[in-house]
Amino acid sequence: MSDSEEDVLHETVAELVRESDKFPKICPTQIHYNIGGYRASTEFLSSAAFRLGIIAATLSAKLHSQPVGVMITASHTSPGEHVLKIVNVLSSYDTQKWEGYLDQVVNADSADELTVCLSSIFKKSQMPAEKNAQVFVAYDTRTSSKHLVEPVMAAAKVLKARCVDYHVLSTPQLHYLVKSTPVYNTADSIGVPTEEGYFHRLSEAFHSLMASKHVCPSVVVDAANGVGAVKLKKLLKEINQDFLQVEIVNDHTDCSSELTTTSGIDYVLNQQRPPSNISVQKDVRYVSFDADADRLLYYYNGSHSFHILDGDKIASLFALYLLDLIRAAGLQLQVGLVQTAYANGASTSYVQKTLKIPVTCVSPGLKNLQWAAQAYDIGIYFEANGHGSILFSPSALSAINTHEVLSPAQFNAIKALKSVIQLVNPACGDALANMLLVEVILAYKNFFLREWNHIFAEIPSRLIKCDVPDRSIYTTTDAERKLITPEGLQQKIDALVAKYTNGRAFVRPSDTENAIRVYAEASTRSESEDLALRIVELLQ
Ligand SMILES: CC(=O)N[C@H]1[C@@H](OP(=O)(O)O)O[C@H](CO)[C@@H](O)[C@@H]1O
Ligand SMILES: [Mg+2]
Numbered sequence: 001m002s003d004s005e006e007d008v009l010h011e012t013v014a015e016l017v018r019e020s021d022k023f024p025k026i027c028p029t030q031i032h033y034n035i036g037g038y039r040a041s042t043e044f045l046s047s048a049a050f051r052l053g054i055i056a057a058t059l060s061a062k063l064h065s066q067p068v069g070v071m072i073t074a075s076h077t078s079p080g081e082h083v084l085k086i087v088n089v090l091s092s093y094d095t096q097k098w099e100g101y102l103d104q105v106v107n108a109d110s111a112d113e114l115t116v117c118l119s120s121i122f123k124k125s126q127m128p129a130e131k132n133a134q135v136f137v138a139y140d141t142r143t144s145s146k147h148l149v150e151p152v153m154a155a156a157k158v159l160k161a162r163c164v165d166y167h168v169l170s171t172p173q174l175h176y177l178v179k180s181t182p183v184y185n186t187a188d189s190i191g192v193p194t195e196e197g198y199f200h201r202l203s204e205a206f207h208s209l210m211a212s213k214h215v216c217p218s219v220v221v222d223a224a225n226g227v228g229a230v231k232l233k234k235l236l237k238e239i240n241q242d243f244l245q246v247e248i249v250n251d252h253t254d255c256s257s258e259l260t261t262t263s264g265i266d267y268v269l270n271q272q273r274p275p276s277n278i279s280v281q282k283d284v285r286y287v288s289f290d291a292d293a294d295r296l297l298y299y300y301n302g303s304h305s306f307h308i309l310d311g312d313k314i315a316s317l318f319a320l321y322l323l324d325l326i327r328a329a330g331l332q333l334q335v336g337l338v339q340t341a342y343a344n345g346a347s348t349s350y351v352q353k354t355l356k357i358p359v360t361c362v363s364p365g366l367k368n369l370q371w372a373a374q375a376y377d378i379g380i381y382f383e384a385n386g387h388g389s390i391l392f393s394p395s396a397l398s399a400i401n402t403h404e405v406l407s408p409a410q411f412n413a414i415k416a417l418k419s420v421i422q423l424v425n426p427a428c429g430d431a432l433a434n435m436l437l438v439e440v441i442l443a444y445k446n447f448f449l450r451e452w453n454h455i456f457a458e459i460p461s462r463l464i465k466c467d468v469p470d471r472s473i474y475t476t477t478d479a480e481r482k483l484i485t486p487e488g489l490q491q492k493i494d495a496l497v498a499k500y501t502n503g504r505a506f507v508r509p510s511d512t513e514n515a516i517r518v519y520a521e522a523s524t525r526s527e528s529e530d531l532a533l534r535i536v537e538l539l540q
Contacts, residue, residue, distance in 0.1 A: 001123065009127075013118045016054060016158050017111050023050040023151045030107045033099045035365030036512040037071075037085030038106070042144050045082050049148040051105045051114075052084055053135060053155030053163075058121065059086070059098060060161060061131035067164075069178040071171050072139035072148045073292040074226070082145065085171070087136075088178045088427055095367065133161035136178055138169035140227040140292050141253035166195070170227045170293035172430035173198055179427045190426055195234075203238035205423035206436045209416060210243040213443040218245040219285050219435070222275045224264030225252045226291030228431055235432055244439060249278060265290045265297055265386050273306060274299060280306065285449050289431040295386035296431035298438065300449040307453050312347035314438060315339070315382035316455055318390060319355050321441045322378060322420070328413035331403060333396050336376035340364045341481045341506055342384045342463070345521050350456035361479045365511065366428060387429040392421055459502055460525040462532040464518045466539055471509035471516055480508040492538055500531050507535060 001009070027044035038048050052070060060068040069087025077083055086102075101121050108114040121127075135156040139145035149165055156163035166177060173195060180193040191201040223229035229251035236246055250263040261267065263275035265288045274280045275288065280301045289296050298309040315337055326333050336358045337351050348359050360375070362368040366387055373379025377396040382388030392400075400418065405411045423440075425433045442452060468474075475484045483490040489507070497503040497520075505520040516539060520532035 001126075009119065009122050012127075012158065013115055013122065016118060016155065017114050019154055019158055020047070020050055020111075020114060022154065023047045025109065030103075033086075033102045033106075034511045035367065037083045039077060039081060039083045039512060041080060042082045042148075045084060045148055046151050048106045049084055050151035050155045051108075052086065052102065053152035054118065054159065055098065055102050055105060055121075056086060056135045056152070057133040057156045057159040057161035057163075058101075058125055058127050060133035060135060061127055061159075062125050064183065065132045065134055066183045067134035067136050067178050067181050069136045069138070069174045070152050071169075071174050071292075072137070072145045072152075073171055074140055074142035074145060082142070082148065084148065087171070087174050127159075133159060134181070135161050135163045136166060136174060136181075137163065138166040138174040138177075140170070141168055141225075141230060142291075168227060168230060169195070170231050170430075170432070172294050172425045172428050172433070173231065175427035175430075176201075176425060191422075199235050199238050201422055202235060202433055202436060205419040206440065207240060207243065208419040209423070209440040210240075210443060213243075213440075215443045215446075216242055216245060217285070217439050217442065218247075219287055219439070220247045220249060220278065221435070222250045222263050222268075222278060222286065222288040223248055223293075224289050224291050225250050226264070226289065226293060227253070228289040228291075228293030229253055231293060232289075232432060244436075250275060264288055265295050268297065268299060268308065269310070269385060272308070283448070287431075287435055290386070293431040294429040296434055297386045298449060298452075300453075302450065302453075307449070309449060309453055311382040311384045311386045311388055312339070312343050312458075313452065313455070314386070314434065315380050315388060316347055316350055316355070317438060317441050317452060318380050318382075319351055319357060320455070321444065322380070322390070322417075323355060323357070325413045325417050325420070326378075329400075329403060329410050329417060330406070331399055333377040333399060334358075335378045335380065336360060336373070338362060338369045338372040338379055338381035340369070340383055341479060341508075342519060343382075344384065344458045344461060345502070345504055346456045346459045354456075361481070363480045364508075382429075386431075389426070389429050389434070390420070390424045391426070397421065459504075459521045460523070460528040461519065461521045462528045464532050464536055465510070465513070466516045466518060466536055467514070468516050468539070471514055474507070474509040474516060476508050481506045483507055489538065493535055496531065496534055496538070500527050503527075503531060505531055505535055507539065 023046045025047040031038055031040050056068040056070050071085045071087050073083050104117045108117045137149050137152050153163050176198045180190045191197045268288045282301055286299050322335055338360045351359050360372045362372045369381035373381040373391040377393050379391040423437050477484050497505050500522040502523045507518050509516055518532050518535045520528050522528040522531050
């Protein structure tokens with residue numbers, strides 16, 4: 001670094017540190033960037049947002065002006081809390097290193113510490129030379145979310161980055177905007193980089209896939225009083241009503257209201273019942289989103305019971321459809337499924353034994369699933385909680401785009417594959433896109449939810465969250481399915497599991513909450529419950 005560059009670096013760091021005084025760090029404890037981003041009380045996050053803005057701009061400069069997104073979302077947090085997430089880049093680019101930088105900067109306590117930290121990071125990344133960084137910010141509908149935009153913008157301004165405030169967006173929309181913005185004019189043209197471009201991409205693909213179907217499904221969507229309500233209404237304006245009828249409930253968009261605690265995916269999954277204000281009618285299908293609209297699940301009332309179609313069922317449905325299309329097109333492409341240990345064992349068996357495609361199990365967290373999905377030509381990845389998408393490798397895209405079609409059936413299959421590529425979100429789970437794809441497949445298969453549900457029967461399972469004083473004593477291996485420490489505990493769990501028919505269980509520390517999660521499967525509901533509770537006793 002030349003002397004003049006050193007001078008610029010010192011000046012910039014000094015200016016950033018001065019500016020950071022406007023967003024003082026008041027959080028008494030350290031916070032860590034984990035698989036869900038930074039999650040903390042809103043009042044603690046304004047300093048984190050400023051410092052995250054610095055890292056976002058630095059990262060963008062390092063990536064030759066590729067935009068870096070900052071999403072401010074309430075997602076599944078309780079009122080008074082927020083999540084700050086770096087969008088897109090951190091799942092693919094030197095994750096550990098940059099997450100480490102982030103934590104150092106965000107947790108620096110004094111001006112001196114911040115100065116040392118920033119100087120070191122800037123030196124390592126050859127900043128702050130004029131590099132035309134770009135930072136895109138967006139927030140969800142929670143009233144307090146937009147207050148965290150200002151600190152991000154302030155940081156970007158000091159670093160002379162181009163900072164765009166996209167206002168209210170769903171998390172997957174911001175991913176789309178970051179991913180579709182051309183850099184170096186070599187955009188792989190996933191679509192026009194505007195919100196309209198996003199809606200157009202979805203509606204065009206959906207219309208093309210539904211064109212030959214003679215059904216008009218009717219769906220009730222619980223938008224969890226989140227951003228999905230606003231965005232789904234916009235999308236529906238572009239969707240031909242002959243193809244899909246949607247009624248939206250829980251569409252209050254200030255999700256600090258009490259209502260979020262009785263709606264949305266997490267409520268439905270944890271309580272195993274519909275949102276409290278929905279009375280589920282027989283033969284109607286229902287969907288719940290989470291508050292930032294990157295996750296979804298379906299449910300319905302059968303003759304005697306309530307059934308949830310979660311991420312495992314959605315992933316299996318996607319696999320079933322893609323295999324059909326690939327076969328019909330006459331393509332040789334390897335489809336694989338990526339899951340976490342929370343995937344129901346029956347879904348893993350179904351995909352491996354019935355669909356005969358490989359399954360990879362990875363640690364929870366979408367970025368882990370996305371990495372693993374890259375190993376396949378077409379990698380379907382889903383967490384049981386409804387978060388997932390499909391990744392098409394560059395060679396799969398090229399094979400599909402250049403395939404020589406020999407019959408009308410092959411032509412139709414290739415056309416459908418191209419539309420699926422257009423429909424799914426290339427960067428993350430997307431409740432809107434995935435709902436449209438589910439509807440396409442149900443129409444194609446002539447399935448109602450019952451038929452879809454019956455592709456396999458879940459092994460009864462139970463998930464329990466245990467609060468513990470110190471989760472750091474729990475360490476794991478094998479995609480977080482086995483405990484290394486506390487010593488001897490895994491052997492005790494194995495001994496318990498062996499006593500149950502179809503028993504499977506694991507214990508892991510949560511990455512996002514100060515808790516331990518216990519998951520158990522066994523042949524009957526009461527046995528899975530019993531196994532989980534006996535493991536909880538072991539922990540205590
Ligand atoms: C059992 C479960 O649902 N775990 C969730 C949860 O992770 P934990 O590490 O279990 O807290 O939050 C993650 C981030 O949103 C998500 O990726 C993951 O699936
Ligand atoms: Mg979410």
